[in-house]
Amino acid sequence: MKHKYYIAPTDKIFYEIKKESTKIWETCDNNYGYVTEKLDRIKDLDNIEDNAIYMVKMFDSKNQRKLLLSLSKEARDFILDRIEIQSKVIIIHDEEDWTKTKINNLK
Numbered sequence: 001m002k003h004k005y006y007i008a009p010t011d012k013i014f015y016e017i018k019k020e021s022t023k024i025w026e027t028c029d030n031n032y033g034y035v036t037e038k039l040d041r042i043k044d045l046d047n048i049e050d051n052a053i054y055m056v057k058m059f060d061s062k063n064q065r066k067l068l069l070s071l072s073k074e075a076r077d078f079i080l081d082r083i084e085i086q087s088k089v090i091i092i093h094d095e096e097d098w099t100k101t102k103i104n105n106l107k
Helices: 011-026 034-043 051-057 061-070 073-080
Strands: 089-094 097-102
Touching: 011 034, 011 051, 011 061, 011 073, 051 061, 051 073, 061 073
Parallel strands: none
Antiparallel strands: 089 097
């Protein structure tokens, strides 16, 4: 049996992570072509094995937090169930309920 890290999410979650990751990369400085390199990698990814987590791990911790906050609760839970984000409990408002999510030094 595969470790859950290597089990792909639903297509809905995968494409949400892909869309939001792309948005964040598009806001970054591309003076050295780093952003172009990352976007080229993301655009060709399919929803197999750990590709969703691969997109998350492309970011530094600050941008991982930004990504998590831009995602639905379902996508956020998928990620947090598979990788350890350095933890500090914060409160994220998600429609009608408040969810405690571990995210480091959110500011």
